[in-house]
Amino acid sequence: xxxxxxxxxxxxxxxxxxxxxxxxxxxxxxxxxxxxxxxxxxxxxxxxxxxxxxxxxxxxxxxxxxxxxxxxxxxxxxxxxxxxxxxxxxxxxxxxxxxxxxxxxxxxxxxxxxxxxxxxxxxxxxxxxxxxxxxxxxxxxxxxxxxxxxxxxxxxxxxxxxxxxxxxxxxxxxxxxxxxxxxxxxxxxxxxxxxxxxxxxxxxxxxxxxx
Amino acid sequence: xxxxxxxxxxxxxxxxxxxxxxxxxxxxxxxxxxxxxxxxxxxxxxxxxxxxxxxxxxxxxxxxxxxxxxxxxxxxxxxxxxxxxxxxxxxxxxxxxxxxxxxxxxxxxxxxxxxxxxxxxxxxxxxxxxxxxxxxxxxxxxxxxxxxxxxxxxxxxxxxxxxxxxxxxxxxxxxxxxxxxxxxxxxxxxxxxxxxxxxxxxxxxxxxxxx
DNA sequence: TTCAACACGTGAACC
DNA sequence: TGGTTCACGTGTTGA
Numbered sequence: 435x436x437x438x439x440x441x442x443x444x445x446x447x448x449x450x451x452x453x454x455x456x457x458x459x460x461x462x463x464x465x466x467x468x469x470x471x472x473x474x475x476x477x478x479x480x481x482x483x484x485x486x487x488x489x490x491x492x493x494x495x496x497x498x499x500x501x502x503x504x505x506x507x508x509x510x511x512x513x514x515x516x517x518x519x520x521x522x523x524x525x526x527x528x529x530x531x532x533x534x535x536x537x538x539x540x541x542x543x544x545x546x547x548x549x550x551x552x553x554x555x556x557x558x559x560x561x562x563x564x565x566x567x568x569x570x571x572x573x574x575x576x577x578x579x580x581x582x583x584x585x586x587x588x589x590x591x592x593x594x595x596x597x598x599x600x601x602x603x604x605x606x607x608x609x610x611x612x613x614x615x616x617x618x619x620x621x622x623x624x625x626x627x628x629x630x631x632x633x634x635x636x637x638x639x640x641x642x643x644x645x
Numbered sequence: 646x647x648x649x650x651x652x653x654x655x656x657x658x659x660x661x662x663x664x665x666x667x668x669x670x671x672x673x674x675x676x677x678x679x680x681x682x683x684x685x686x687x688x689x690x691x692x693x694x695x696x697x698x699x700x701x702x703x704x705x706x707x708x709x710x711x712x713x714x715x716x717x718x719x720x721x722x723x724x725x726x727x728x729x730x731x732x733x734x735x736x737x738x739x740x741x742x743x744x745x746x747x748x749x750x751x752x753x754x755x756x757x758x759x760x761x762x763x764x765x766x767x768x769x770x771x772x773x774x775x776x777x778x779x780x781x782x783x784x785x786x787x788x789x790x791x792x793x794x795x796x797x798x799x800x801x802x803x804x805x806x807x808x809x810x811x812x813x814x815x816x817x818x819x820x821x822x823x824x825x826x827x828x829x830x831x832x833x834x835x836x837x838x839x840x841x842x843x844x845x846x847x848x849x850x851x852x853x854x855x856x
Numbered sequence: 857t858t859c860a861a862c863a864c865g866t867g868a869a870c871c
Numbered sequence: 872t873g874g875t876t877c878a879c880g881t882g883t884t885g886a
Contacts, residue, residue, distance in 0.1 A: 461873090462865080462866075464873095464874095465865080465866075465867095465874095465875095466864075466865050466866075468874075468875070468876095469864080469865070469866085469875090469876090469877095470863090470864075470865090472707070472875080472876070472877090473863070473864080475707045476706055476707050476710060477863090479707060479710035479711055479714060480710065482714055483710065483713065483714060483717070486714065486717050486718070486721075494860090494861070495687055495861080495862085496683070496686040496687050496690060496861095499687060499690035499691065499694065500690055502690075502694065502713060502717070503690060503693055503694060503697065505717065506694070506697050506713070506716065506717060506720065507697065509717070509720035509721060509724050510697075510720060558769075572790075573791075574789065574790070574791055575789065575790040575791075576787060576788070576789045576790075577787070577788040577789075578785065578786065578787045578788075579783075579785075579786045580785060580786075672858095673880080673881075675859095676859095676880080676881075676882095677879075677880050677881075679859080679860075679861095680860095680861090680862095680879080680880070680881085681878090681879075681880090683860080683861070683862090684878070684879080688878090705875090705876070706876080706877085707876095858886100859885100859886085860884105860885090860886085861883105861884090861885090862882105862883085862884085862885105863881105863882090863883090864880105864881085864882080864883100865879105865880095865881090865882105866878105866879085866880090866881105867877105867878095867879085868876105868877085868878090868879100869875105869876090869877085870874100870875085870876085870877105871873105871874085871875085871876105
């Protein structure tokens with residue numbers, strides 16, 4: 435049972451309990467009702483968040499919010515890796531080669547190589563030729579197109595013929611060659627307003643993460 | 646300035662204001678402090694959610710939670726589509742067409758179409774021709790190869806020219822035509838309405854993980 | 857008993 | 872001025 439402390443306060447401050455008191459109590463009533471609506475709104479959203487979080491137990495409000503935070507972060511990273519990292523071609527030419535694992539088989543390496551550039555008819559055959567000339571094995575190839583741009587991602591394993599130590603650099607060099615060919619053949623056509631980034635080569639060594 | 650209403654209540658209930666009153670006021674103090682800690686915890690999580698939401702304005706608590714809810718739903722669908730995007734071609738020929746949403750634009754549909762078959766040189770141009778002949782728009786295309794087999798996944802939106810109701814069936818028919826061309830070139834008869842399952846037994850996949 | 861979590865009403869601040 | 876949002880202290884309930 436809620437206590438109306440305005441009685442005591444009115445008495446202390448000498449206020450009259452009359453018409454002005456009725457106005458005050460009406461204002462307080464609408465105020466408390468508005469506050470109750472606000473609480474209900476927030477709690478309703480909290481409840482729908484409870485439905486979205488993959489947990490079966492009833493959780494504390496704070497722990498529920500913490501769970502939501504961690505899930506949002508997780509989803510953001512996976513969505514980012516999926517959309518930007520792997521599938522969707524960006525509008526800057528790019529070559530990336532990274533080593534994923536070094537214990538696939540007997541000293542063979544697992545590489546992830548990607549090239550992103552403008553599409554041209556000879557691109558796919560050039561890619562195939564370049565990969566065939568390398569001492570690598572294509573485990574998986576993925577080609578994505580978006581608006582005339584192409585992003586190609588390869589999962590490669592070294593065949594162990596050559597030196598595995600420079601496998602990353604040799605693959606990167608081969609892909610950069612293809613990028614150069616693209617740039618040379620596309621020199622006459624520059625539809626963009628600003629000078630395009632021709633070649634951005636990045637190399638991530640993931641071997642430091644795992645022993 | 647907070648009002649300590651225990652004075653009036655103690656007077657009404659006839660309680661003594663003395664040692665027991667001191668204990669009561671101490672209990673109330675610890676209680677309010679605990680409640681304050683709880684509020685701080687919740688608000689801290691709310692603040693970190695504010696940092697995660699892609700909005701620059703300061704938002705209401707309720708609208709912030711609503712924004713978080715919509716973002717979680719959005720991220721869930723994109724993450725799911727991304728994980729679906731990593732598709733490895735299987736050893737069986739297959740055509741799949743499904744409707745993802747029906748409220749993309751003004752009555753246009755979002756379709757996901759995929760075809761999985763053996764690679765042949767004319768496959769890509771055939772695919773392009775078939776898609777171009779359909780009243781659809783290619784939002785995203787993804788081609789994956791594994792050991793000579795190809796899986797191609799399209800994200801399509803209907804242009805609204807034809808009847809959206811049979812968009813799924815027309816796309817499926819076009820893709821099945823391509824599948825039949827593959828089969829025809831392989832000198833093999835095929836059933837009429839269902840995508841044929843054709844086991845690929847010609848050679849062992851050299852890109853298996855063991856080596 | 858104490859503790860943790862919740863809803864409630866209220867004062868204050870800001871349009 | 873009302874209207875709205877927030878923080879606070881408190882009553883209550885269940886472990």
